Structures are given as structure tokens and as C-alpha cells.
Amino acid sequence: MPFPFTLPTTSAFSFSSFFNSDSHPSLPLSASTYRGVLRNNLKKHKRLPAHEQASNVGNILLSLNNYIPYLLAVDAGLGNHRVAGEELDVLLKSTPILEWRLTLSGNAIPGREATRLKIKSLEYEIYFVLSTLAYTHTLLSRVSLHPLSSSATASPTHEQRTLAITTATKHLLSSASIHDYLSTRSDQVPTDPPCTDITKSTFRALSSLAMAEATLLAVLKDDPYPAAVAQDRNKNDKEWMIKAPEVPKVRAHLFARLCLAAAEHAANAHSLLSSHSGKGRIDSDLLKYVDDLRRMGRGKACRFFGIDAELGGQTGAGLAWLQAGMHALGLAVKEDGKKGLSLGRFKKEWADKREDRKVEKGADWGADAGKSEEGRVLEMLEKKWNKMNDTINTQSIPPFGPLMSSMPSGREIHSMKPFIPPVLEASVLENMRAPPDRADDYGDASSDEDSEKQEPVGAFPGTKDDYSSSRSYY
Numbered sequence: 001m002p003f004p005f006t007l008p009t010t011s012a013f014s015f016s017s018f019f020n021s022d023s024h025p026s027l028p029l030s031a032s033t034y035r036g037v038l039r040n041n042l043k044k045h046k047r048l049p050a051h052e053q054a055s056n057v058g059n060i061l062l063s064l065n066n067y068i069p070y071l072l073a074v075d076a077g078l079g080n081h082r083v084a085g086e087e088l089d090v091l092l093k094s095t096p097i098l099e100w101r102l103t104l105s106g107n108a109i110p111g112r113e114a115t116r117l118k119i120k121s122l123e124y125e126i127y128f129v130l131s132t133l134a135y136t137h138t139l140l141s142r143v144s145l146h147p148l149s150s151s152a153t154a155s156p157t158h159e160q161r162t163l164a165i166t167t168a169t170k171h172l173l174s175s176a177s178i179h180d181y182l183s184t185r186s187d188q189v190p191t192d193p194p195c196t197d198i199t200k201s202t203f204r205a206l207s208s209l210a211m212a213e214a215t216l217l218a219v220l221k222d223d224p225y226p227a228a229v230a231q232d233r234n235k236n237d238k239e240w241m242i243k244a245p246e247v248p249k250v251r252a253h254l255f256a257r258l259c260l261a262a263a264e265h266a267a268n269a270h271s272l273l274s275s276h277s278g279k280g281r282i283d284s285d286l287l288k289y290v291d292d293l294r295r296m297g298r299g300k301a302c303r304f305f306g307i308d309a310e311l312g313g314q315t316g317a318g319l320a321w322l323q324a325g326m327h328a329l330g331l332a333v334k335e336d337g338k339k340g341l342s343l344g345r346f347k348k349e350w351a352d353k354r355e356d357r358k359v360e361k362g363a364d365w366g367a368d369a370g371k372s373e374e375g376r377v378l379e380m381l382e383k384k385w386n387k388m389n390d391t392i393n394t395q396s397i398p399p400f401g402p403l404m405s406s407m408p409s410g411r412e413i414h415s416m417k418p419f420i421p422p423v424l425e426a427s428v429l430e431n432m433r434a435p436p437d438r439a440d441d442y443g444d445a446s447s448d449e450d451s452e453k454q455e456p457v458g459a460f461p462g463t464k465d466d467y468s469s470s471r472s473y474y
Helices: 027-047 050-078 122-149 158-188 200-220 224-232 249-274 284-311 315-329 343-361 371-391 401-405 426-431
Strands: 019-021 090-092 098-101 116-119
Touching: 019 027, 019 050, 027 050, 050 090, 050 122, 098 122, 116 122, 122 158, 122 200, 122 224, 158 200, 200 249, 200 284, 224 371, 249 284, 284 315, 284 371, 284 401, 315 371, 315 401
Parallel strands: none
Antiparallel strands: 019 090, 098 116
């Protein structure tokens, strides 16, 4: 958690070949320049090893922030809108043709990378660029949260943990507001978009998904149990004496309602993403993640209801809530009288170890939306409370079905701030009144950015030249 989005790549494009500005002649060249930098950085990011991509996300964010004001300035000039108090005059010479590689739509052929999609509208260019900005904010939130799950170093202090979660929350709220802005902006286009990645329903779903993740982070900031579980299995941690975590009764009930609100956001996102079918269906990994996040939110809510009951002396009801949490996560509930390891528990332990390896490698960790970690917390509390219930105050454990049906509605904690698109400063616009100082040749690059990296089928790596047409024996 959050979802590990794949950043899209794009083709080369020259604004001067399709747009002209009499008022600001250098604007098309400047837009091409910053777009070229973004394109090259996206290519570089794609080719980096998975464990090195996290440190490069900041460069992607800088490239996007530099390019977006110029892109929006060209769009404003086409609509005769003022920018920074100045009138922009931009004329369309011919229909622009751009290419973006899809990352959310499911591949028609499993295992093969999807081809790039040709778009013939600057509006869709804005959709792809701002969507990439939202994905980048989500990836930056993952970068902030990774130290909390990693056991490569000592466990972070409370202050470090709070700072990491606060930073990640800001990025997720930024992602949510960008997707919400795109959802509203898409109402202005009468035609249907050419792909599922940039439809209104997808924007709304991703905004709900980011809000769900941000809401769960608000709970994680003051939830001591995941930190205690992670610290217990961290071999590099030297703090052996760990104080038993305590959650005040009132906050436990509040946290439960926040988790239910996150589950509702995730359910809304899953419903919107599942509405696409056939050729435009959403990638199965994203759909599974959203459903797992919904389950995790409900499972975590059950845990806090259990904590609230246990603090009130109702240990039996607390254990029933823990069983309800395991059921909500889709994990096997241990039956009374059974000893040893069941197949479901064996599969869970194997999945936990696999997730730990992903965390250490820094690639695709959290793809289960935190279900594995929440299952560990539930097991820890169940073991502790069962021991107490068997030795101190024996109480019967009621069935958890009626408890789940009595859960209240969720409660929101975050308010989404509107996304304000960046604009060029007046001094920058003034400088672009001068004619361009060089030719705009950014559209001369190959239409396929990965062609130089593709090897012939069956060829030994590095021997591409031996298979070229000039050396063919046939």
C-alpha cells in the first residue's frame, strides 16, 4: 500500500509542427523542450531496475511540474484564454498526433507489452500528463512508507514514523485531487475518450482509491499494533523491551469508523473499475488490489471494534470481532478443537514470507493492500486474548455474523482540496514574445522509443547487429 502504478511512456512530439503563436512565437518550442525532457526521463525510469526506480520518482515529478504549465498555456491559447494576465494567441496548423503507452488497460495478449495508443487531441495529452502526475504522487507516497515495512534497518522512531505517514498522506491527497479535477474536466469533451485509462469513470475510481488509502494512513499514524508486529520480526531492531500497545476506547471506535469509510471508498472504486469490460477492461492486478483494500478496511474495522469490546471487559465479543476480521480479509478462521496447520494457514504463511521478500527488494511490495500485515496483527491479538480468556475470565465467544451486520457507517476525516493547475509566470511569458532561437526538431525521433532495445527473437543479447538486413545471408 499504496498501489504500485506503472508510469506510462510517450512518443516524441514537436509542438511547432502543429501549433503556431503570433503573440508568443517561442511558446511551441519551449513546450517541446520540456516535453522532450519528460519523455526522456520516463524512458529512463522504465529501464531502471525495480529497486532503483524509487529514487528516480522525484526526477519524474520535477519534469512534470516543468512541462505542465507550458502544455496548459498552449491549450489556453487555443481557447483564447488569458494566462497570467496576458492574452495568448495560438493557432492550430494541423491535427496533432501523439502516442502514449497504456498502463491501466488489460493487455490483449498476456505477457506482451501493450502497444502505444495514438491520440489526436491536445486535451487527451493533458489527461495523460496529469494522470502521470497523479501516479507519481502515489509512487512518492510509497517511497515515504517503505521504511516502515522494511526490516533492513532498525525500526523507525515514533517521530520518523509520523513524518513518513504525514508525507505519504499529502501525496495521496494530491493524487486524489488531480484525478477529481480530471473527472470534472472530462465533462467538457463531448466525444468518448479513445481508451479506458482516461475515461471519467476511471478518474473517479482512482480518486476514490487515493482517498481510501489516505484515510487508512490516518488510522495507521496512531495505530501501534502494526508497528509492534513489524518490530517483533525485525532482526535488526535492538529495542527488546517493548511496551504493550494501548488504544484508548473512544479512539478505537473512531478508528473503526474511519476504516469503514476507507472500505466504502474502495468499494466505490472497485464498482467503477469493474464497469469496463471486453477490450477496455481494467488490468486485473489493479482490480484485485482495490478489492483487497476494501477487505482490509473492513478487517481492520473489525479489529478496532474488538479492541473496543476487550477494553470494556468483553473478551469473548472481542475474540468474535477478531474472527470477523479474519473472515473479512478472506483468511481461514481457526476452528475450535483443531490442532496443527491447515492448508489455508500454510498458504497464508507462505504469502507472508513472499511479501517480506518483496519489501526487502523494494519492488511491488504492498500489492496485497496490506492484507498480510493486518492478518498478522489479528493473529497476535487472537493468541493473546485467547490465553487471557482461557486462564482469567472465561467468556463464551458469540458468532461473528450478527456482529458484522451491526457495523455502523463510516466517518470521513479528509476533505479533498481542489487541484489548481499551474500557470506560467508573467516574466516567463514576456520572454517568449521573442522569436525562437533554434529549430524545433523534437518530433524527429523514432516513433518507437524502445526499438533500439529490442533484440531479435532467439538472439543472444548484444548480437542485434549480426541479425540486421545488411548482414543477411538470405
